[in-house]
Amino acid sequence: MRNPTRATVLRGAALGALGLFAAGCSRHDSATGDAGDRSLTFQASWINDAEFTGYFVAIDEGYYAEEGLQLEYVSGGPSVIPESSLLSGAAHIALTSPDTTVSAITEQGAELVVVGTQYQRNPLGVVSLAASGIATPADLVGRTVAVPDVNRLAFEAMLTVNDIALDGVSVVPYAYDPTPLLNGEVDATLDFVTNVPFTLEQAGAAASSFLLYDAGYRIPNDTVVVTRELLEDRREDVVAWLRASRRGWEANLADPALYPPQFMDTWFEGTGRTLENELFFNQAQKPLVEDQAGIFALTPESIAATIESLALVGLTATEDMFDGSLLEDL
Incomplete structure (x- = not known):
């Protein structure tokens, strides 16, 4: 990946x-x-x-x-x-x-x-399972998102642009492995929407995603x-x-x-x-x-x-x- x-x-x-x-x-x-x-x-x-x-x-x-x-x-x-x-x-x-x-x-x-x-x-976006109902930044409130440390500022900037309090979303480290997402350990990950949804679909899970770009971090x-x-x-x-x-x-x-x-x-x-x-x-x-x-x-x-x-x-x-x-x- x-x-x-x-x-x-x-x-x-x-x-x-x-x-x-x-x-x-x-x-x-x-x-x-x-x-x-x-x-x-x-x-x-x-x-x-x-x-x-x-x-x-x-x-x-x-x-x-x-x-x-x-x-x-x-x-x-x-x-x-x-x-x-x-x-x-x-x-x-x-x-x-x-x-x-x-x-x-x-x-x-x-x-x-x-x-x-x-x-x-930019292909970087929030990827989740379709069943989670996450389709917009507002849907992340109260959820757990796995974010690479190097993208933490970008993710937080997207939250800020959308008037979402930083403490309203639980952020955990992400190692570019969607397994925790598939296992329900996290609600979403921050990754490339051009690739990770394919990996999820190959595992039998329908994926959903939105771009940080479309959410205001352009x-x-x-x-x-x-x-x-x-x-x-x-x-x-x-x-x-x-x-x-x-x-x-x-x-x-x-x-x-x-x-x-x-x-x-x-x-x-x-x-x-x-x-x-x-x-x-x-x-x-x-x-x-x-x-x-x-x-x-x-x-x-x-x-x-x-x-x-x-x-x-x-x-x-x-x-x-x-x-x-x-x-x-x-």
Whole structure:
């Protein structure tokens, strides 16, 4: 099962590493490249699963090549810190989360900028058994919820936004194992709604869930981040990457059942996940990725909501940390 909070778990280590990179790097040869070089290295935020299907489609269908880009895809994992990959010059573009990016900028002076967001609505949410009747934040009053320590502030921020007293909900630690939920030891867990409901259903239990995002804690996820240096030197290449990636996601989400079977022996090989799980994930993420403003949309309204929500967990973000103008050129 994927750990939905890997970026935050690694935040302390990431900031230490970023401090070294931010202090010692001003220009990166691998980021700027030679004249005429249109190669890009893309750092994913986690291991290869359905979360990145749109990019796999764009690679296999030749969308990046059609833009004149030579793309190198690098999978993520529990030891990968996307911001460090960017600042060291190991990657040009990375998927990460706004909290770690803003922390790197404000606490370490990292020259990073968010240029798009894959998940318009963060997959992190409250998961329960349908029989519990939990459908809204108000339904959590008097209940016991298992919450990872690293997500405690986000969960409490959601309660605060909904005028729910923090002592009105019993919070216990969560080890990313839904067994206590299945056994009735807790009423709900905080986890990715794109995956855990599948695990519960495989155990014969109907699941229910709601997103922290929909409950007022409006933080996106898998934000597309680059260095300001790259944006200045190779803006058109970043736009081309966004355009090809959008095509890949549009093709994938047009029929979420089409591509996962094709990738089981290639992109998804070795994850230990079943085809049924990847199909569930791909379908579940469709409404989280799509947006009326287009895939990767980064609007003034969404930026303002992100800044406001980050403030609830003690992070001070500003508008200049985001740049949605590239999407106007797609």
